[in-house]
Amino acid sequence: MKINWGTAIVIAFVAFISFIMYFVISMSTDKKFDHDLVTEDYYQQELKYQDDINKVENAKKLNQNIEFKKTNEGIILSFPKDLNTNNIKGKVFLYRPSNKQLDFEMPISLSNHNLLIPDNSLLDGRWNIKIDWSYKADEFMFKKEFNY
Incomplete structure (x- = not known):
């Protein structure tokens, strides 16, 4: 054929x-x-993105920004020493790119200038941390990607 x-x-x-x-x-x-979107309300977050940029720029103007340290107990976030801890308000959001069920948010409550994120809350792997905080009327943001 x-x-x-x-x-x-x-x-x-x-x-x-x-x-x-x-x-x-x-x-x-x-x-x-x-694959899911990063957040469910992606478009609303996008509209507020300029506010986030302004907050990050405000944080760069500080004498000392938030310091990030990984220890055996977890992650220690050290806020600027020259600020009164009673006036620091905000929240810490940890985002796990590989699994959105592991994402969590915690309020900032300080007795001294350090905030501990316990080791049992974090699994090994890549994380994104976003700290949205304010001191009196000023708003700041700290973002970092890290491997735990």
Whole structure:
């Protein structure tokens, strides 16, 4: 049986379309390739992004910014020593890019200038930390990516 060139082109197109359809269907139904957005309210967060930039710039103007140290007990965040701890308010948000069920948020409550994030709250791997805090009327933000 001989196949002419017109039949060969049709067979090649059908094979190519079949491959593409198989690829699209397998990628869209396989849970291994299911990825979520970073946050559920992505667009609202995007509208507030300029405020975050301003807060980061305010933090750079401080004499001393937040210091980040990894210890055996967990992570110690040291706030500037020249600020009164009673006037520091805000929250710490830890984001795990690989698993959103591990994300958590905690309020800032200081008795001295240090805040401890306990070791049992963190699993090994990559984390993003975002500290959104204020001192009196000024607002600041600290962001860092780290491996624990």
